[in-house]
Amino acid sequence: KNQVEQSPQSLIILEGKNCTLQCNYTVSPFSNLRWYKQDTGRGPVSLTIMTFSENTKSNRRYTATLDADTKQSSLHITASQLSDSASYICVVILMDSNYQLIWGAGTKLIIKP
Amino acid sequence: ETGVTQSPTHLIKTRGQQVTLRCSSQSGHNTVSWYQQALGQGPQFIFQYYREEENGRGNFPPRFSGLQFPNYSSELNVNALELDDSALYLCASSRTQLAGGPSAGELFFGEGSRLTVL
Numbered sequence: 001k002n003q004v005e006q007s008p009q010s011l012i013i014l015e016g017k018n019c020t021l022q023c024n025y026t027v028s029p030f031s032n033l034r035w036y037k038q039d040t041g042r043g044p045v046s047l048t049i050m051t052f053s054e055n056t057k058s059n060r061r062y063t064a065t066l067d068a069d070t071k072q073s074s075l076h077i078t079a080s081q082l083s084d085s086a087s088y089i090c091v092v093i094l095m096d097s098n099y100q101l102i103w104g105a106g107t108k109l110i111i112k113p
Numbered sequence: 114e115t116g117v118t119q120s121p122t123h124l125i126k127t128r129g130q131q132v133t134l135r136c137s138s139q140s141g142h143n144t145v146s147w148y149q150q151a152l153g154q155g156p157q158f159i160f161q162y163y164r165e166e167e168n169g170r171g172n173f174p175p176r177f178s179g180l181q182f183p184n185y186s187s188e189l190n191v192n193a194l195e196l197d198d199s200a201l202y203l204c205a206s207s208r209t210q211l212a213g214g215p216s217a218g219e220l221f222f223g224e225g226s227r228l229t230v231l
Contacts, residue, residue, distance in 0.1 A: 034218050043222025093218035105155040
């Protein structure tokens with residue numbers, strides 16, 4: 001069964017600290033993986049895309065990694081800011097006829113001053 | 114700003130009623146998909162429309178139906194509302210998804226319609 005599991009379910013850290021969010025997937029055939037950020041009550045916004053051949057990609061203070069062998073991805077946030085408080089959702093894209101998206105449940109991150 | 118607009122932003126209905134939610138997609142996007150997101154959960158795929166035809170559907174009953182219009186705007190209709198239908202309904206537009214391409218899985222979401230069923 002195609003599934004995406006994220007951990008932790010929720011996380012609270014102090015402003016300025018770093019954190020790492022995990023995503024494990026059992027999706028096949030794999031096309032790409034995206035991380036989305038969703039502020040409370042708003043629609044998700046794409047942060048980064050990881051293709052099969054990419055191991056790491058950075059976007060400002062966000063660094064995503066992908067290990068296609070172990071089917072794991074992580075999102076590392078450096079020097080967290082209050083505006084980083086949001087849910088972070090991992091999405092895996094299937095390489096099927098409709099390029100179906102398999103969504104994780106998300107990690108709720110709270111940054112405290 | 115994603116260029117995707119949804120209406121209404123909030124609404125309250127009672128069990129058994131019907132609701133129509135609307136979405137205007139980003140210019141140049143021919144694919145629209147709808148998601149249901151319960152509190153504390155990830156979005157659940159309802160269905161997708163490409164050039165006015167449904168070309169993908171999640172595990173939702175037939176009382177969830179949709180339309181896409183020639184200008185690529187879209188509607189989500191839900192009949193015989195149930196309490197569990199209370200959720201944030203998200204519309205997302207995209208270009209045709211190409212496997213392996215840089216736009217694969219890149220959805221542009223609206224701000225959602227918050228539906229409460231009493």
